[in-house]
Amino acid sequence: MSDPQNPESPSQGRQPVAKTYKMFVGGQFVRSEGGKVLRQENSQGEFLANTVRASRKDLRDAVVGARKALGGWSGRGAFQRSQVMYRVCEVLESRRELFEQSLQRVAGMSREQAQQELDVAIDRWFWYSGWCDKFAQVSGSVNPVATPFFNFTLPEAVGVVALLPSARSPLAGLVSGLAPIVAVGNTAVVVVEQAPTLAVEFAEVIAASDFPGGVVQILTGQRKDLLETVGSHADVDAIQWFGSPGQESANLETLASDRVKRVHLHRDPEPEAWLEDSMQRLDWIDQCVEWKTAWHPRGI
Amino acid sequence: MSSFSVSRVPVDAVGLEARAKSFTKRSIKAASKHQALQWIIGMMDLTTLEGADTESKVRRLCQKARRPSAELAKVPPVAAVCVYPPFVSVACEALRDTPVQVAAVATSFPNGQSFFSLRLEEVRQTVEAGADEIDMVISRGALLSGDEARIVDEVAAVKELCPKQHLKVILETGELETYDRIRQAAQLAIEGGADFVKTSTGKIGLAATLPITLVLLEAVRDHFLATGKLVGVKAAGGIRTAKQAWQYLVMVKETVGDRWLDPSLFRFGASSLLQDVLLQWDRAAAGRYSSSNLIGLD
Numbered sequence: 001m002s003d004p005q006n007p008e009s010p011s012q013g014r015q016p017v018a019k020t021y022k023m024f025v026g027g028q029f030v031r032s033e034g035g036k037v038l039r040q041e042n043s044q045g046e047f048l049a050n051t052v053r054a055s056r057k058d059l060r061d062a063v064v065g066a067r068k069a070l071g072g073w074s075g076r077g078a079f080q081r082s083q084v085m086y087r088v089c090e091v092l093e094s095r096r097e098l099f100e101q102s103l104q105r106v107a108g109m110s111r112e113q114a115q116q117e118l119d120v121a122i123d124r125w126f127w128y129s130g131w132c133d134k135f136a137q138v139s140g141s142v143n144p145v146a147t148p149f150f151n152f153t154l155p156e157a158v159g160v161v162a163l164l165p166s167a168r169s170p171l172a173g174l175v176s177g178l179a180p181i182v183a184v185g186n187t188a189v190v191v192v193e194q195a196p197t198l199a200v201e202f203a204e205v206i207a208a209s210d211f212p213g214g215v216v217q218i219l220t221g222q223r224k225d226l227l228e229t230v231g232s233h234a235d236v237d238a239i240q241w242f243g244s245p246g247q248e249s250a251n252l253e254t255l256a257s258d259r260v261k262r263v264h265l266h267r268d269p270e271p272e273a274w275l276e277d278s279m280q281r282l283d284w285i286d287q288c289v290e291w292k293t294a295w296h297p298r299g300i
Numbered sequence: 301m302s303s304f305s306v307s308r309v310p311v312d313a314v315g316l317e318a319r320a321k322s323f324t325k326r327s328i329k330a331a332s333k334h335q336a337l338q339w340i341i342g343m344m345d346l347t348t349l350e351g352a353d354t355e356s357k358v359r360r361l362c363q364k365a366r367r368p369s370a371e372l373a374k375v376p377p378v379a380a381v382c383v384y385p386p387f388v389s390v391a392c393e394a395l396r397d398t399p400v401q402v403a404a405v406a407t408s409f410p411n412g413q414s415f416f417s418l419r420l421e422e423v424r425q426t427v428e429a430g431a432d433e434i435d436m437v438i439s440r441g442a443l444l445s446g447d448e449a450r451i452v453d454e455v456a457a458v459k460e461l462c463p464k465q466h467l468k469v470i471l472e473t474g475e476l477e478t479y480d481r482i483r484q485a486a487q488l489a490i491e492g493g494a495d496f497v498k499t500s501t502g503k504i505g506l507a508a509t510l511p512i513t514l515v516l517l518e519a520v521r522d523h524f525l526a527t528g529k530l531v532g533v534k535a536a537g538g539i540r541t542a543k544q545a546w547q548y549l550v551m552v553k554e555t556v557g558d559r560w561l562d563p564s565l566f567r568f569g570a571s572s573l574l575q576d577v578l579l580q581w582d583r584a585a586a587g588r589y590s591s592s593n594l595i596g597l598d
Contacts (some may be wrong), residue, residue: 060589067592232588258588 021051021196023058023220024203026065027213033057038221040197043108051196054221056229059189062217063235066160066187069214074157074185078133085129085183087209092122098201099171106195107170107271120275121175127280128179135184135285143293150296155289157185158262159237162230164223166242169274170195174202176274177240180284182215186238189217191230196220223248231255238262238288262287306448306487309522311479311515320510323551333546334584338376339561340545340577341368345403345534345569347382349410349502358387362394369578369595372585378574379563380433384409385422388429403433403468407458410472410501412437416454423461433466434458435498438489440475448488455492468496468534468567471516474506479515486519490531498534502569507537510551517555524556533560536569542580545573 021040022029034055040048052058073081092099096118103114136154143151161181166173174192181188192199203218219226230236231252239256241249241263249265256263264287273279328336346365348357361381368375380401383391391402406426408414423434436458442450459467469489473482486497497516499508513535520531533556535548545568552560560566575592582590 063589229589233591234582234586234589234594235591259591 019049021049021200021220023052023054023062024200024207024216024218025058025062026068026217027207027211029203029207030058030061032221033061038196040106042105048105049197051200051220054191054219054226056226058219058221059191059226059229060233062189062219063160063233065214065217066189067235069212070157070159070185070187072212073182073187073215076185078136078185081183081185082129082132084210085125085132085179088205088211089122089126089129091205091208092118092125095201095205099198102198102201103171106198116275117169117172121171124172124280125175125179128183128285131180131282131285132183135282135289139282139286145295148297148299150298151293152296153291153293155184155286156292158288158290159186160235161186161188161238161240161288162233162236163188163190164227164230164239164241164243165190165192166268166274167194168268168271170198171202172274172279173242173268174199176279176284177242178216180281181240181288182211184285184289186288187215187217189219189230189236191219191221191223191226193221193223227252228255231261232258234259236261238264240264240266240284240287242266242268244268306484306491308480309483309487309519311483313479313511316479316514317511320514320551323510323547323554326547326550328546328550330584333542333580336546336549337542337577337581337584339549340542340568341378341574342376343563343567344378344574344577345380345382345536345567346378346574347502347536347569347571349382349384349405353384353387355387355390358383358390359394362391362400364574365400366395366398368574369581371595372578372581375578375581379567382433382435382569385426385429385431388426388431392430401432401466402430403435403466404429404431405435405437405470405501406431407436407454409435409437409470410503412439413441416457419454420457420461423458427462427465431465433468434462435468435470437470437472437501438485440472443476443481443485443488448484451485451488452492455489455494459493466495467493468498468532469494470498470501470536472501472504473499473508473512473515474504479511482512482515483519486516487523490519490523494531496532496534496567498536498567498569500537500569502537502571508535508539508569510547513548514551514555517552517560520560521556530559530565532565532567534567534569536567539568539570540572541576542573545577 032052036053037050038053042048099118100114103109140154145151163177165177206216232255253263348361365378365381377400380403382403385404388404404426406422407419471485476482489497516533578595579590
């Protein structure tokens with residue numbers, strides 16, 4: 001009998017152990033509260049695995065996890081955050097084979113394409129991890145004021161950020177959306193619809209690195225099930241949305257307006273475009289911060 | 301040592317835990333949940349029992365007790381505030397002309413390890429300071445060493461000092477080790493004249509759980525069936541979410557009946573439960589998940 005998740009592996013008459021793809025919430029791999037699953041197929045249309053179809057309550061639990069982790073993560077030293085993020089690159093490198101195979105199987109990439117996508121994903125995560133302790137110095141400012149005050153502006157984490165990542169680029173797109181969120185101390189709730197098995201494998205990388213539980217939540221399921229809750233949930237502070245602007249994004253903006261939530265809509269380009277350096281953007285960090293200006297008296 | 305004892309009622313631990321677990325599986329309609337939120341708040345003893353308590357912290361707690369949320373105007377006041385004896389007069393002052401009762405822990409809370417005369421003196425002074433309810437602790441050591449009569453005598457002596465006040469007897473079930481002994485302690489406290497039996501001090505790791513509270517409910521039920529007298533139950537410690545509190549209410553209703561769904565016979569002792577209940581309240585009112593930023597962070 002062959003392994004449905006890994007058809008190339010020789011089974012030699014034994015029953016292989018198939019993986020249960022769970023979601024990643026509060027540092028734990030969990031099943032859905034509602035128990036629903038979605039059938040996933042590989043690029044040839046063969047059965048690959050069942051993945052969790054997250055419910056609204058799962059999303060609520062994820063936001064609770066993210067909120068709980070926020071103080072600890074945003075309060076960490078920026079340098080330490082960068083070290084934790086760097087560890088993700090180490091783990092990704094050590095799991096190259098897994099991700100290359102996954103990208104070929106799930107997204108139907110050639111071996112070369114898969115390698116390239118993985119290279120970009122690692123390099124991009126590395127780039128953002130470097131920004132953890134540099135963003136404040138580069139983007140913060142000392143402001144000239146006409147009164148005897150030392151006036152300066154610094155970025156702070158905006159809070160719990162929901163990410164609806166690219167549907168076209170399963171790894172580079174996910175990394176490009178997630179890294180700028182966590183780099184500045186936010187916690188993230190990611191809702192993945194396309195290639196959920198790959199996202200869960202990425203969650204395993206997060207779990208194996210030194211991220212405190214709850215900084216990254218990865219839910220798998222259908223965006224349409226969760227969009228209303230993402231938009232209306234009062235404890236979500238910002239939304240990073242990738243897709244083709246239309247009814248979905250308009251609804252999201254309407255729902256989010258009730259709490260004046262930061263909603264950033266991004267067009268989801270072709271898969272190849274995600275590999276370009278232009279998708280490695282400092283302004284995506286900028287969108288996930290709150291600016292704080294302090295007036296400190298001087299010369300008294 | 302006298303040879304007083306109450307009849308031993310053995311508790312079937314496996315059956316008890318299975319029964320308690322069944323209360324977590326009920327499907328409750330949204331409207332009922334919202335109604336239950338009101339009850340939960342009305343049954344809540346808002347508690348602060350810290351070494352770092354100050355008068356201003358107690359005043360703040362009282363303000364929260366009479367009006368749990370400035371933003372959610374329709375939220376009713378809680379049943380009582382529960383404080384250490386030195387803060388009773390401050391709490392009484394802050395809660396004058398409100399329905400909120402002032403409860404105080406006495407008798408060497410939380411461990412009860414002091415001279416009995418001093419523990420009684422603490423009760424006397426606490427009553428004098430104006431407390432409406434007294435939460436006493438029993439001598440767990442005495443019970444563990446088999447001196448049942450001392451538990452009854454202690455409770456009776458304290459009740460004598462506070463005849464008009466509600467006397468809640470804290471069994472500290474986490475230290476009693478077995479369900480049998482919890483049941484025994486509850487019966488002894490009732491025998492001594494307790495108005496309420498209460499699970500825990502909240503000061504040790506193992507606090508109220510559904511099975512432990514179920515033992516107490518069964519004890520008061522059997523007492524009622526035998527004598528017709530009503531004794532209340534207070535579940536304290538470890539109840540942090542509205543969902544847990546709903547499960548307790550289901551258990552109360554299905555074990556002792558509607559009559560106990562009343563602040564005079566069932567209470568929650570909690571410090572962080574109110575926050576989650578308010579979040580659920582806001583969610584029900586606004587039709588979307590809420591945030592602590594909306595209802596106050598405290």
